[in-house]
Amino acid sequence: MLQLHPEQIAQRLDQLTELSVELGRGAAAGMLHGGDITPLLERIVLVAKDMTGADGGTLYRPSADGRSLEFHISINDSLGLRQGASAGVAIGVPGVALWQDDGAPNLGSVAAYAAHRRVSVNIDDVYQSGDFNFSGMRAFDGHYGYRSTSFLTVPMSDHEGELIGVLQLINAQDRETGLVKAFSATDQRFIEALAAQAAVALTNQLLLRQLEQLLESLVNLINIGIDEKSPYTGRHCQFVPELTMMLADAVHATTHGPMADFQLSENERKQLWLAGLLHDCGKITTPVHVVDKATKLETIYDRIHLVDTRFEVLLRDAEIAALKAQLASPAQADEITLALREQQALLREERDFLRHANIGGEGMSPADQERVRHIAQRRWTGPDGAERDFLDANELENLTIRFGTLTDAERKIINNHISVSIRMLEALPWPKHLQKVPEYAGGHHERMDGKGYPRGLTREQMSVPARLMAIADIFEALTACDRPYKKGKSLSESLRILGHFSLNGHIDPDLFDVFIRSKVYLAFAHKHMQPDQVDAVDEAAIPGYVP
Structure with a gap:
């Protein structure tokens, strides 16, 4: 086999270094955008092809049940094929079975063999090899009029040895003549190094996603506890984040007025959503007879x-x-x-x-x-x-x-939930991209004039997301019809009260304007309020709002 010149080796080392940086950035980007790293995987295949001069490349990923290898990305330059990944073209080829019907490992397929044995397989000419079953490859060649020759198959494992993928390259080409040649031993070592880097990036991404899922599950765990303790509070913890995001999106889309320059990044949206889910987490410590006190004499029972x-x-x-x-x-x-x-x-x-x-x-x-x-x-x-x-x-x-x-003492107990919430949230070691969650969640009882609690913050001391949540929290509480101590107010009355709040320094008047002008209140009302609550609203009559 031909060996590479020193300058070619240096070039490949540069490619590995560059890809290593890309993998780190790509994994982080995938984490911030819902965990989608498919473009990054496609980049891995493309770099592997370019590094070895391969005509085609395929990336397999284990199926959810671990029974097969599924085609994730498939590229072939000569045939103009680009399937999976960003191509948006589904791969209609069945996956490669990892196990036989009798439960024995499938070692007849080169991809399955590499997956089971965790070793690379380098074949000079598949038509001259009798070690593996290439019937599928021959069918492919016959269908497309193609000639598969050299194969390089490299497994990808995580730090615990678990299979996370198989990278397969086909038909290495001489860069000067364009003729198909075998993959060299140097090719194999570089692709193994690349696969190792890719495996680290994939593993890190999967671990990050698992940590995010664990965090989301812990949030749900807290809300389940609150809901079991008080179903009224549980409903509130579901609707406030939803209404907060509805208003946040409306403010983000605003092109006129004081909020026209406000933009909310995807990362900030994620933090605001988490903050909404956790904004009342401190109520898990509030006594039930105070949270759900339906009458003045109620404690564990109604003393009337x-x-x-x-x-x-x-x-x-x-x-x-x-x-x-x-x-x-x-x-x-x-x-x-x-x-x-x-x-x-x-x-x-x-x-x-x-x-x-x-x-x-x-x-x-x-x-x-x-x-x-x-x-x-x-x-x-x-x-x-x-x-x-x-x-x-x-x-x-x-x-x-x-x-x-509520008595004054009981009201202080209720109000203390926000201080407890802040202490609980600030005690957590939030990663950098989630560090604003305590601030967003902790401001929903503050007022623009500094008369709120627990910290007496003013409008200038609060972020826009925290001010958003304050409006959502009040409006949901006004309209909630399941509270044991009050009836849900009508839509028009709730907006009248909220309008007065915008005039007296309780809530942000600019955000209140968007809340009305973008009809966020109406979308929420149609979705979550009782039909008899949703009465006609004369926006011109809402205090603090100018149509």
Whole structure:
């Protein structure tokens, strides 16, 4: 076999060095763009062909079940064939079986042999070789009028010896005469070196993809835990990232106004999506009776039923007292009965009032709060025979909550979830391309005027993605119809509230403008809101928005 001149060897070393750089960059690019490294694999085949002067090259990849080698890329210059990879032409040739029907390894195919034995196979002339079954190759030659001669088949294994591919070159050509020749021993060594480099790149890419899948699975694991703990929060953790990305894409596509220059890279999109999935991860530590507190008196159970029982005791005691009074003064029986009815009617009215107060809502008037305090001063006798106030201090505090169902202490517990989320996320060793996830996720309760929490950041201190998520988080919470403590608001009312938020420094007015102008709100509403919530919206009437 002819050996290479020193300058040819130097040229091939340069090619290997250049390819090594390409493999590193290509693997990184594949990681950032969904793990697609097919163009990189095609480049490997092309460099191998050029390095050896081969007329054709094929790259096999193991099938998912490990039973066969599948054609991934196939190129032949003389025949003008380019299949698989970027050519977009499917390879209609069946794969090469790695195992026989009886379970024995298939050693009759040169590609399968190289895969099993993990050795290179260099054949000068396949028509003169009796070591392997080349019936498929002969059929190919007959179909295309081609003459296969020299073959070089090199296996590709990862660091653990697992097969990740087989590179096969056909018909080495003399660069001066164009005649087909055998692959030299130097050719083989260079292609083995190239295959080793390619295997490292492929292995690294597969490992990176597996790590990404592990990360995504861990994110889902956290959300499953939150969902099992509180299905209402679980739904929120699914819809907020979706709405965030809808708004992000709309802002990215904006060509006019203050957001016209904003662009979101694929890497930033990935980080924003992960941040959306994890933005409430801290709620996994929040007590369920606080997260899902549907009424003011609810803890593990709704204590309004205890209050009802006390009213029953008062009604009973009033009746017993009336009966005793009638026995003592029969002549006043009618007056006593009338007084009893009035007293019991008042008790039932107070019971119904407390039941209504327990529901919570947008606002409780000072007069209603004072009435609760008045009822609390009633006296009743408990099972232990001791007389006490009708409502204890905790019940009184809860039943006089002005907005919603949470006390100040419980609201602090809820608000603490974002601090916990930030601590959890910042504790993770995020790789460089995901380091913005904690910042994106941690800002959805901040306000543009610096009055938000937990860090009191202002608009200028927040990135656009973090400001995006704040709008998505609020809008989803307003429209959610599955919360135990409130009803889902209509679309028009939600936009009215959000509009006021854009005027009072709560959310970014520029992003709110895109949210309305691009009708992101409507696309989300049609997909996830109840039909009776999606009412007609007069955009001209939305506060803070100018059509």
